[in-house]
Amino acid sequence: MKVLLISNYRPDKQQSMLKYAEMLQHELRSRGCTVQVIHPPVVFGRLPFIPGPWRKWIGYIDKYLVAPAYFRRHARRADIIHVCDHSNAMYLRCAGKRPTLITCHDLLAILAARGVYPKAKTSFTGKLLQRWIAANLSRADNIICVSKKTQNDLDALFPGIHSRTKVIHHPLNWNYSSATPDAITETKKRSGLEPNAEYLLHVGGNQWYKNRLGAMQIFAALRKYPRFRSVKLIMVGKPWTLEMRQYRAMSDVAQEMIERIEVSNEDLRALYSGAVALLFPSLEEGFGWPVLEAQACGCPVITSNRAPMIEIAGEAALFIDPTTPEGAAQFISEHAQDLPLLQIAGFRNLARFTKDKIIDSYLELYGQVIDRNKPTMAV
Numbered sequence: 001m002k003v004l005l006i007s008n009y010r011p012d013k014q015q016s017m018l019k020y021a022e023m024l025q026h027e028l029r030s031r032g033c034t035v036q037v038i039h040p041p042v043v044f045g046r047l048p049f050i051p052g053p054w055r056k057w058i059g060y061i062d063k064y065l066v067a068p069a070y071f072r073r074h075a076r077r078a079d080i081i082h083v084c085d086h087s088n089a090m091y092l093r094c095a096g097k098r099p100t101l102i103t104c105h106d107l108l109a110i111l112a113a114r115g116v117y118p119k120a121k122t123s124f125t126g127k128l129l130q131r132w133i134a135a136n137l138s139r140a141d142n143i144i145c146v147s148k149k150t151q152n153d154l155d156a157l158f159p160g161i162h163s164r165t166k167v168i169h170h171p172l173n174w175n176y177s178s179a180t181p182d183a184i185t186e187t188k189k190r191s192g193l194e195p196n197a198e199y200l201l202h203v204g205g206n207q208w209y210k211n212r213l214g215a216m217q218i219f220a221a222l223r224k225y226p227r228f229r230s231v232k233l234i235m236v237g238k239p240w241t242l243e244m245r246q247y248r249a250m251s252d253v254a255q256e257m258i259e260r261i262e263v264s265n266e267d268l269r270a271l272y273s274g275a276v277a278l279l280f281p282s283l284e285e286g287f288g289w290p291v292l293e294a295q296a297c298g299c300p301v302i303t304s305n306r307a308p309m310i311e312i313a314g315e316a317a318l319f320i321d322p323t324t325p326e327g328a329a330q331f332i333s334e335h336a337q338d339l340p341l342l343q344i345a346g347f348r349n350l351a352r353f354t355k356d357k358i359i360d361s362y363l364e365l366y367g368q369v370i371d372r373n374k375p376t377m378a379v
Contacts, residue, residue: 001366002034004078006071006091009040009063011055014085016289019173020103021084027359038074040067068094080366086143089136099373101142101365104165106286107153108209110134117284119208142369144168144362146287149308166365169312170287171355174265176272176296184274187267191234191258199232199258201275201299203268206238209284211322213244216257218281218320221329223253227336231276232256236263272297277339280309281322288312292353295346300339302332314352316345 007021008014021037028035040063044050050058071094075081081095086104112120113130122130137143138158143165145151155162179187185195193199200219204210212235219233239261240248248254263271272278278294280303291312294301303309305319313319318335320328 001032001363001370002077002079003028003036003366004074004081005035005037006081006083006088006094007037007039008085008088009042009045009059009067011042011045011059016173017085017105020170023171023173023355024082024084024362027355028362031359031363033363036074036078038071041070064090067091072096080370082366086137087133089133089140092136092140097373099142099369100140101144101369102137102140103144103146104137104150104154104286105146106150106284107157108207108284108286110137110157111153117208140164142166142365144365146170147308148311150286152307166361168358168361168365169353170289170292171353171358172292172296173289174293176265176269176293178298179266179270179273183266183270187270188274190267191260191271193232193258197232198230198276199234199274200228200277200279200302201271201294202233202235202237202279203290203293204237204280204282206241209282210237211281211283212237212241213247214281214283214322214325215279216244216247216251217325218279218322218328218332219257220251220253221325222332223256225329225333225336227333232258233279234258234260234271234275236260236268236271238262268293269297272299275299277302277318277342280304281320281328282306282309283322285309291317292350295350298343298346300342301346314345314349316342316349318342 005021005024008017025035025037042062043066044061045059071091075095075098078098080099083091083102086102089102092100092102110130113122113127141164145165145167148167151165151167154165188195188197202215204212222228233256240259248257272294277300278290280290282304285308288309291301291303295316301313301317302320303313303317304322310319318332320331
């Protein structure tokens with residue numbers, strides 16, 4: 001089987017999407033498939049004299065004017081074309097009559113552009129882009145949804161699309177596992193902590209739905225309880241926003257909140273492994289990779305009582321209301337004795353997300369799509 005994976009524009013640095021395509025390439029090749037990953041070619045985006053603010057717009061030329069012809073050439077040699085990110089739904093047209101499918105990771109940007117999320121602000125041009133993406137996604141013949149939540153959102157947005165969707169969960173996109181004691185000690189040192197220090201961990205970017213300020217507020221409330229009086233908070237991801245820095249400056253526990261920017265996978269594994277728990281109070285997600293990453297490292301999970309977190313975490317998490325910091329802190333304190341038990345439950349939950357099981361699902365779907373399209377395939 002010759003599989004063509006269309007991945008994202010590299011200068012956009014959408015690491016999770018790039019890793020997803022790389023994971024598929026590696027695993028499908030290990031099953032005997034001939035796999036090629038291609039990206040929108042960087043032509044105008046590499047020009048050195050383009051000012052920083054204009055690079056996004058120049059990138060659009062590469063992505064939407066240069067890339068289609070490039071993709072059409074490659075599509076002729078494939079048995080199936082898999083667009084790995086729904087934000088590239090317009091590339092489905094480049095396949096001609098070849099079998100296609102697309103992975104929908106979430107509908108957050110599409111729904112935000114329609115005013116569903118008041119906290120999310122979308123520019124006029126951003127709204128136009130999301131309408132274009134949604135229009136192409138709605139016409140896709142075969143859609144992989146990474147969670148039941150994403151599938152339900154699609155059903156609500158495009159009534160009748162359910163028959164063209166299939167839920168296939170993500171596996172881990174890196175080999176997370178419990179780190180050694182020495183690695184945990186070293187990463188604590190890099191975080192400015194003593195070897196015996198305890199901390200909660202938050203992992204996420206600055207998107208509104210990651211609720212990073214909410215994580216700070218829950219932590220501040222949690223510090224009032226005896227079990228967590230000496231526990232610190234390490235936040236991994238992008239640099240803190242101005243709002244977060246202002247909150248920290250006014251907080252009584254300002255010195256207990258630690259910023260870690262763009263850590264490596266190895267360092268993140270050690271941070272998960274040494275944490276009291278992952279604090280992941282997201283308001284929305286398409287999947288929620290940190291939940292599985294934490295469980296793979298033996299880190300108990302505290303997350304939101306919302307989909308898809310409850311779907312992904314299974315029975316291996318404490319579920320909190322992410323919008324009520326005081327209530328969440330009280331619930332965590334009352335169930336602190338359950339955190340060690342969640343380590344074992346987390347390892348059990350991971351059995352639902354093994355790469356072998358998930359790649360089996362991909363290959364089964366690929367075969368079905370190819371069989372359905374045999375009469376219309378043209379060279």
